[in-house]
Amino acid sequence: MVTILLATYNGEKYLAEQLDSLLAQTFIDFTIHVQDDVSTDSTWEILESYKARYPDKFHITQRMTNSGSAKNNFLDLITTVRDKYLMLCDQDDVWLPNKIELTMAKMKSMEQDYPNQPLLVHTDLQVVDENLNIINPSFRKQTKRNYNRKAFHQILNLNIASGCTIMYNLELANLLEKIPTHCVMHDWWLKLVATAFGKVDHINDATILYRQHGKNACGAKDVRKLSYKINRLLNGRELKATLHETCHQAGCLLEIYNDKLTDQQKYILQGYSSIPHAWKGKRIATIFRLRTFMPSLSRNIALMLFI
8 A cells, every 4th residue: 555665875884774764664564665776885785684584575676877966866666666555664763653644644635535536645853862851842843844835836846755755646646757957855746746736734743763873865954043044155166056056957847847847837837947948137026926935034045146
């Protein structure tokens, strides 16, 4: 009923602890589909040992060549694997025992309200250090993520759904057929497609221990700190590159789903994806016209300075 998609690469240090947390779930009707990205450590041997002990739970494969990133490995998984419900899983975290059960209950509730529609659920996380000591009990609060930002135009330049907390249904999975040529992150792409064609909801409770160990693909930054805000303003070139990458992502969404999007969605995507090619005044005017603002004053200042 539930397939957990796990992308691995050189994860020997924390992988067994994560796999044990999956096997300790209160909801037991699931399988774990692992795709290894040609690891050079003992990751594959760890996966083979779990497969040997739990043959009905694990489906493990290894790519022929390295994909280049966890994002690419996950994109390969989400465009090929299908089940009634799917969840994304990172190799270095720990799932709380009721993670699947809690998320499934929310998904079932959404299905009552939106039958046969593409659906996505995401949750909060507890931020922990490499030894699982709590740094912050709420990633949502630490990063000032407003889970109620659900409008299509609001998520073009800011993703609020952490991939390792996501569950989505088969109706959404069936829309994920093509790997985008421009994609900031796989979870952002999922959120965009779900928002465009279905419904997204959230759980404020944390369901995962989000381990910070210095090698995270993204990591948990405390956006409330003055030092973070100053650093963002001082790194204008990097911020501009990131913002323009979201514009390219929007253009890719328009290209892949042009025949399914509404006229209003096409209008928003055409305008937003054109920003990098316009002069400064028009770029700012487009932001105001489409209302693709950031959720805080400091981020909007940075947006206007560097877009």
